[in-house]
Amino acid sequence: MLVLAFAAWSQIVRHFEQEPRARDLAQMVVSIVNLTRTALVNAESARRLEMLIDLTALEGIRVYPAEDDDTLTPLPDTRPITLLTSEIRRQLGPGTRFAGSWEGLTGFWVSFRLDPQDPDEYWVMLPRERIQRPRALEWLGWGGVIMGIALLGAYLIVFRIGRPLRLIAQAARTVGQGKYPPPLPAGGPGEIAEVAVAFNQMSGDLARLESDRAIILAGVSHDLRTPLARLRLGVEMSGAPNDEVRAMVSDIEEMDRVIGQFVDYGRSEPQPPEIVKLAQLISDITEAYRLRGLDIQLDLDSGAAIRVRPIAFRRALRNLIDNAERYGGKAQTITVSTHSAGDHWKISVTDQGPGVPESAFETLKRPFVRLDEARSNPQGAGLGLAIVDRFARAHDGRLDLSNHPDGGLIATLTLPGTNAPVMTSG
Structure with a gap:
């Protein structure tokens, strides 16, 4: 359940975080494109090349003129990229194009024009690490550590609850077999400790009842069998007809067997x-x-x-x-x-x-x-x-x-x- 909850939470956060993140990234990309366009428009023709070299060296931003025969590859078709490109196109214009690589150079490529009426088109490339989620593996690692701690805590909680319950279940089976287990430890969570105390009290009461029953049965056996023995002796010496003597002795023996069954049923071993x-x-x-x-x-x-x-x-x-x-x-x-x-x-x-x-x-x-x-x-x-x-x-x-x-x-x-x-x- 913890793993499923963590996965669901991650997906929910990711889903609702993608749209605002896409807006922020789009605003950054639009700002870079606008600044690049402004720099190219206002720079002297002799210094444009030097300025482009500085952008590449200092900011990692490359600007190239677009040609009809440019070799392009598309960006990945994912929800974050779709949100990002839609927002950039909304701000820069419907004619904005995007690419994942230009002439073999990978990055995040965006097309722009110096002027909407200008027929010349340029490509500006931003390093992909500026667009992608930074340190994804690091975040994944921290998420795994937190998940491991949560699972360890859950295991300790379950163990703290489960072990006393297993002891109670085992002791209950022992009592069901007519035996009496040693007292259960009264530690653990409050409710479990209360059950253990009640079980110990019940087990002690049953042991006392068993002892009292054994004493009563022993007394009953002694107090009844002694008169029965005297009664049998009296019957055998009564001088009555043999058939009557055998019938009465049979009844006395049956009474003795019944007493024996009662004693056997109540006897503990x-x-x-x-x-x-x-x-x-x-x-x-x-x-x-x-x-x-x-x-x-x-x-x-x-x-x-x-x-x-x-x-x-x-x-x-x-x-x-x-x-x-x-x-x-x-x-x-x-x-x-x-x-x-x-x-x-x-x-x-x-x-x-x-x-x-x-x-x-x-x-x-x-x-x-x-x-x-x-x-x-x-x-x-x-x-x-x-x-x-x-x-x-x-x-x-x-x-x-x-x-x-x-x-x-x-x-x-x-x-x-x-x-x-x-x-x-x-």
């Missing part, structure tokens, strides 16, 4: 990510399900490695498997597979349940959402996929849902591998 081998970690997680009689088929790449928080990954994968078991039943085969996607790895969990409508894929990632009309089991709090989605976003990844062509839901975690760029919070 202060530990930094580390590189883990997927094949071994997934095998360890699924072994417990196999011991419970669940049929799990593994299709794992032995070289797969990702950068995650291991405890959070275990929790996310267990939620996916629990979700597949809950809605697909125990008689199904659940497939857990890994495959490469550039510098990321995809971990897919496929069940053999009824699947869900494609329009509901994003809705299922929200907390407390269950599509019971498509997946009829009413158990759970609707936090399983929300926990996995939150885990994925916190690790610079994503959770995708899709339906298998033969039936069932495919839940795919895409997570950064060991070669993926690491997102920082600073």
